[in-house]
Amino acid sequence: MASVVETVAPVETPSPTPPATPALEPREFAAVYETYSRPVYYLALRLLGDASEAEDAAHDVFLKVFRHLGEFRGESRLRTWLYRITINHCRNRLQTWQRRHIGTVPDDRVWDNLPSPADSPLRLLETKELGQRIQQTLDALPEEYRLLLLLVADERLSYEQVAELTHQTADAVRGKLHRARRAFAVEFSKTA
Amino acid sequence: MSDMEPQSSKFRLQEQRQAAAQQQSGQQQAGLEFATAEELLRHDAAQVTPPPTLRQRLHLTLRGQKPVKRRWWHRLFARNPTEP
Numbered sequence: 001m002a003s004v005v006e007t008v009a010p011v012e013t014p015s016p017t018p019p020a021t022p023a024l025e026p027r028e029f030a031a032v033y034e035t036y037s038r039p040v041y042y043l044a045l046r047l048l049g050d051a052s053e054a055e056d057a058a059h060d061v062f063l064k065v066f067r068h069l070g071e072f073r074g075e076s077r078l079r080t081w082l083y084r085i086t087i088n089h090c091r092n093r094l095q096t097w098q099r100r101h102i103g104t105v106p107d108d109r110v111w112d113n114l115p116s117p118a119d120s121p122l123r124l125l126e127t128k129e130l131g132q133r134i135q136q137t138l139d140a141l142p143e144e145y146r147l148l149l150l151l152v153a154d155e156r157l158s159y160e161q162v163a164e165l166t167h168q169t170a171d172a173v174r175g176k177l178h179r180a181r182r183a184f185a186v187e188f189s190k191t192a
Numbered sequence: 193m194s195d196m197e198p199q200s201s202k203f204r205l206q207e208q209r210q211a212a213a214q215q216q217s218g219q220q221q222a223g224l225e226f227a228t229a230e231e232l233l234r235h236d237a238a239q240v241t242p243p244p245t246l247r248q249r250l251h252l253t254l255r256g257q258k259p260v261k262r263r264w265w266h267r268l269f270a271r272n273p274t275e276p
């Protein structure tokens with residue numbers, strides 16, 4: 001367990017917790033929750049596209065973490081381990097529902113042929129409903145692009161760690177990232 | 193501004209400054225610009241916090257459970273434990 005504590009040691013600023021909320025035990029698990037509940041919930045939210053489903057997923061993920069924290073071997077970073085559990089869990093949920101993205105996502109070459117705002121900045125005049133626009137955009141992308149962008153957006157993950165999580169090489173991640181950005185920009189502009 | 197200035201005028205000035213700052217931040221919010229999708233997603237992630245009910249649910253669930261202890265063979269064969 002000491003290795004877990006060491007891995008958690010360079011803790012990022014935990015999200016503020018309301019005083020009335022119950023304490024989580026044991027202490028190591030509470031520290032993991034404080035540090036990682038935000039990124040885990042956000043990843044689940046944007047992968048599943050629904051706040052209550054994301055809450056369920058995050059709950060199950062942390063339950064798994066609680067059960068297996070003692071087995072965490074510290075070879076990968078705790079963040080990578082948590083993300084792997086989250087990704088697998090969300091995939092399972094999506095497969096179970098069989099309700100999203102069935103035959104709706106276009107071939108990824110579609111975005112290559114469109115006049116695209118991809119090389120220009122993404123501009124926002126209105127931040128209201130930004131979350132909805134982002135979700136709409138992500139939902140329109142192939143799962144691979146969606147996951148890639150969400151993982152790369154986490155600055156604490158290296159390309160190598162993203163590669164590990166997406167089962168490909170870091171070079172492949174770099175290569176696909178350009179196409180994923182382009183696809184995102186095209187789809188995002190459609191939501192304006 | 194001198195120290196002799198009446199207190200009320202200090203407050204007024206402070207209010208004006210706050211209003212100007214709020215207006216400025218409002219303008220900045222209205223005209224956000226992101227170079228890449230990841231930057232936009234980072235901004236989005238910063239706005240999202242897990243619902244407080246998540247912690248409460250976990251707390252309730254975990255009250256009925258004991259933590260799984262690290263088994264002796266995991267410690268012994270630490271090189272090849274099964275990762276969940």
